[in-house]
Amino acid sequence: MAARSTSKTSESSDKVSVICRALRRAIIEQALEPGAKLPEDALGERFGVSRTIARHALGQLAAEGLVELRRNRIAVVATPSWQEARDAFDIRIELERLVVRQLAGKLTKAQIAELNAHVDAEDGARGGADAVSIRLATEFHILLAQMTNSPILVRYVSEVAYRCCLTLSLYSRPHSTECAINEHRAIISALAKGDEAKVMDLMHHHLDSVANRALVAPTPQRGRDLLDILAPYADEVTSDRVVKLPKVARRG
Amino acid sequence: MAARSTSKTSESSDKVSVICRALRRAIIEQALEPGAKLPEDALGERFGVSRTIARHALGQLAAEGLVELRRNRIAVVATPSWQEARDAFDIRIELERLVVRQLAGKLTKAQIAELNAHVDAEDGARGGADAVSIRLATEFHILLAQMTNSPILVRYVSEVAYRCCLTLSLYSRPHSTECAINEHRAIISALAKGDEAKVMDLMHHHLDSVANRALVAPTPQRGRDLLDILAPYADEVTSDRVVKLPKVARRG
DNA sequence: GGCGCCCCAATTGCATGCAGTTTGGGGGCT
DNA sequence: AGCCCCCAAACTGCATGCAATTGGGGCGCC
Numbered sequence: 048m049a050a051r052s053t054s055k056t057s058e059s060s061d062k063v064s065v066i067c068r069a070l071r072r073a074i075i076e077q078a079l080e081p082g083a084k085l086p087e088d089a090l091g092e093r094f095g096v097s098r099t100i101a102r103h104a105l106g107q108l109a110a111e112g113l114v115e116l117r118r119n120r121i122a123v124v125a126t127p128s129w130q131e132a133r134d135a136f137d138i139r140i141e142l143e144r145l146v147v148r149q150l151a152g153k154l155t156k157a158q159i160a161e162l163n164a165h166v167d168a169e170d171g172a173r174g175g176a177d178a179v180s181i182r183l184a185t186e187f188h189i190l191l192a193q194m195t196n197s198p199i200l201v202r203y204v205s206e207v208a209y210r211c212c213l214t215l216s217l218y219s220r221p222h223s224t225e226c227a228i229n230e231h232r233a234i235i236s237a238l239a240k241g242d243e244a245k246v247m248d249l250m251h252h253h254l255d256s257v258a259n260r261a262l263v264a265p266t267p268q269r270g271r272d273l274l275d276i277l278a279p280y281a282d283e284v285t286s287d288r289v290v291k292l293p294k295v296a297r298r299g
Numbered sequence: 300m301a302a303r304s305t306s307k308t309s310e311s312s313d314k315v316s317v318i319c320r321a322l323r324r325a326i327i328e329q330a331l332e333p334g335a336k337l338p339e340d341a342l343g344e345r346f347g348v349s350r351t352i353a354r355h356a357l358g359q360l361a362a363e364g365l366v367e368l369r370r371n372r373i374a375v376v377a378t379p380s381w382q383e384a385r386d387a388f389d390i391r392i393e394l395e396r397l398v399v400r401q402l403a404g405k406l407t408k409a410q411i412a413e414l415n416a417h418v419d420a421e422d423g424a425r426g427g428a429d430a431v432s433i434r435l436a437t438e439f440h441i442l443l444a445q446m447t448n449s450p451i452l453v454r455y456v457s458e459v460a461y462r463c464c465l466t467l468s469l470y471s472r473p474h475s476t477e478c479a480i481n482e483h484r485a486i487i488s489a490l491a492k493g494d495e496a497k498v499m500d501l502m503h504h505h506l507d508s509v510a511n512r513a514l515v516a517p518t519p520q521r522g523r524d525l526l527d528i529l530a531p532y533a534d535e536v537t538s539d540r541v542v543k544l545p546k547v548a549r550r551g
Numbered sequence: 552g553g554c555g556c557c558c559c560a561a562t563t564g565c566a567t568g569c570a571g572t573t574t575g576g577g578g579g580c581t
Numbered sequence: 582a583g584c585c586c587c588c589a590a591a592c593t594g595c596a597t598g599c600a601a602t603t604g605g606g607g608c609g610c611c
Contacts, residue, residue: 061370062565063358086592097566099351102593106315106355110362112451118313119572119593134449141393197386199364199462203455210451314595338562349596354563371563371602 066094066104074113074124075185075212076178081126085114111206113213125213129262132214136258139207143188143254144247146204147234149195152241158194162235165190169228178216185212187231211258219261227257318346318356326365326376327437327464328430333378337366363458365465377465381514384466388510391459395440395506396499398456399486401447404493410446414487417442421480430468437464439483463510471513479509 070090073079090101105122108114115125127135154162169183185208192204230253237246322342325331342353357374360366367377379387406414421435437460444456482505489498 088592091566098593099565099567103355103358106358107362110359112454121573121592131449131451134451137397138394138452138455141397142390145389145393197383199383199386199459200390202364203390203459207451207455340562343596350563351595351597373562373603 062094062096062100063104063107066090066096066101067107069094070104070108071111071113071209072182074108075182075209075216076176077216078178079124081124081213081217083124085122085124087122112210125210127210127214127217129218132211132218132262133258135207135210135214136254136262139204139211140251140254142200142204142207143191143250146188146192146195146200147238147246147250148243149197149200150191150238151243151246152238154194154238159235159239162187162190162238163232166228166231166235169231173228181212181215184227184231185209191234215257215261227253230256314346314348314352315356315359318342318348318353319359321346322356322360323363323365323461324434326360327434327461327468329468330430331376333376333465333469335376337374337376339374364462379462379466379469381470384463384470384514385510387459387462387466388506388514391456391463392503392506394452394456394459395443395502398440398444398447398452399490399498399502400495401449401452402443402490403495403498404490406446406490411487411491414439414442414490415484418480418483418487421483425480433464433467436479436483437461443486467509467513479505482508 070079070085079085085105087098087101087105090104091098094101105114105116109116109122112127113125114122116122165183165187169180169187172179172183188208189201189205192201195201230249234246234249234253237249322331322337331337337357339350339353339357342356343350346353357366357368361368361374364379365377366374368374417435417439421432421439424431424435440460441453441457444453447453482501486498486501486505489501
């Protein structure tokens with residue numbers, strides 16, 4: 048059988064869940080770019096809820112790593128470092144290999160059809176906004192994870208995929224999604240054939256190539272924090288005041 | 300090098316973080332057993348904070364999978380199904396193989412000493428409470444993860460390890476921790492030697508054996524929810540009222 | 552005696568209010 | 582002009598208050 052037992056969905060129709068979903072989507076579609084401020088008041092007003100709820104939602108998103116929350120400071124959309132991006136992809140590769148290992152040869156016809164339909168949708172969106180393509184590609188992987196019927200796996204794959212999505216939008220050049228779509232098709236076909244080793248390899252190289260295409264190099268100019276860039280230089284300096292020197296505006 | 304760059308710790312000294320830590324520990328040490336009720340009022344009063352804070356903490360723990368949160372219902376300590384436990388261990392194996400892969404041959408002498416000291420502590424606690432042994436063993440794995448200096452990896456390994464800890468307390472017989480301690484020592488030594496393949500294998504089998512020793516069988520009587528057990532039987536029945544029938548007390 | 556219904560205490564969902572902290576900008580001093 | 586300090590606006594941290602929902606005990610009915 049392909050499906051296990053029934054699984055309770057964790058995210059219900061709470062107000063905070065609604066806001067979480069909205070913000071998550073806004074973030075991964077770059078409507079909110081990394082570093083964007085997220086004041087509780089503004090969120091509350093925008094979504095028609097109190098600060099309490101907005102705050103709670105920010106807490107959840109912070110737990111997912113999409114938002115940075117510093118005490119007494121305005122929450123901001125997370126700005127993962129290049130190293131964190133690389134780490135996220137490494138984890139993602141392992142998790143998604145596990146997904147396809149569990150799925151190989153166990154998919155129903157309906158599920159395969161669903162996957163194909165999704166890739167068709169990706170294909171259809173090729174002319175549109177880059178952000179939408181990235182989101183659809185990400186959702187393909189989440190769809191796969193959901194088919195394992197393992198709520199834990201779904202959660203982790205989703206989270207790490209969203210994080211990768213976020214970093215893609217940060218470090219990626221305007222990229223071509225076509226080969227990714229072909230790779231998705233190849234994965235589906237290998238899954239249908241039930242070739243476990245093959246599909247694990249396909250997934251591995253698929254994600255690896257996406258990561259390598261995107262995370263081209265430590266690209267210090269874009270996305271990295273000024274203080275991080277200067278850190279190694281500051282190590283040479285002994286004065287206490289060195290940290291006060293770069294009094295430049297930090298994005299924004 | 301063994302360490303990467305500085306890493307901000309995500310969990311600061313918020314009141315909610317404090318409560319989270321306290322509850323987490325209480326849960327994995329079985330002071331709060333699965334199914335235990337966690338009313339916001341009671342928590343707030345116990346920790347000297349308002350319901351708002353207790354509520355927020357419960358939200359975080361729910362995101363980690365340690366607590367179940369149903370709308371308009373009292374929160375309870377999560378009761379993972381046997382299948383979820385198995386899934387958690389599968390994920391954990393992959394994640395921790397990644398950990399030791401990154402760590403093999405890259406540990407400083409100080410780090411190795413720290414690991415050995417921890418295992419000594421595990422050894423010392425062998426006579427004490429089972430729950431403490433389990434916690435220490437879990438913390439060994441988290442300590443390893445922390446040495447990768449990858450905050451994301453730390454977070455996921457911690458979470459999934461805590462979940463496993465929770466299920467161990469649910470399904471495990473009073474178990475002997477000795478072999479686990481020896482396996483920990485073996486892992487440290489392989490890490491020091493830098494034998495990547497060996498240490499990945501050691502970790503894999505270590506976790507696998509822990510899982511197999513604990514998750515002996517689907518043991519339907521203990522831990523599984525009555526409704527889950529009856530679910531397949533209920534499928535045969537057409538009446539709407541079937542779901543109301545098992546009006547028995549559901550764990551106390 | 553057992554079954555079902557109803558009502559109330561218990562509890563959650565959420566908004567608002569108040570106090571403490573941060574920010575950033577104007578004015579004064581050098 | 583440049584630097585610094587101080588203050589007010591903005592924002593967060595948290596508690597409290599009120600409406601809505603639940604579930605369990607008690608009562609009546611079978």
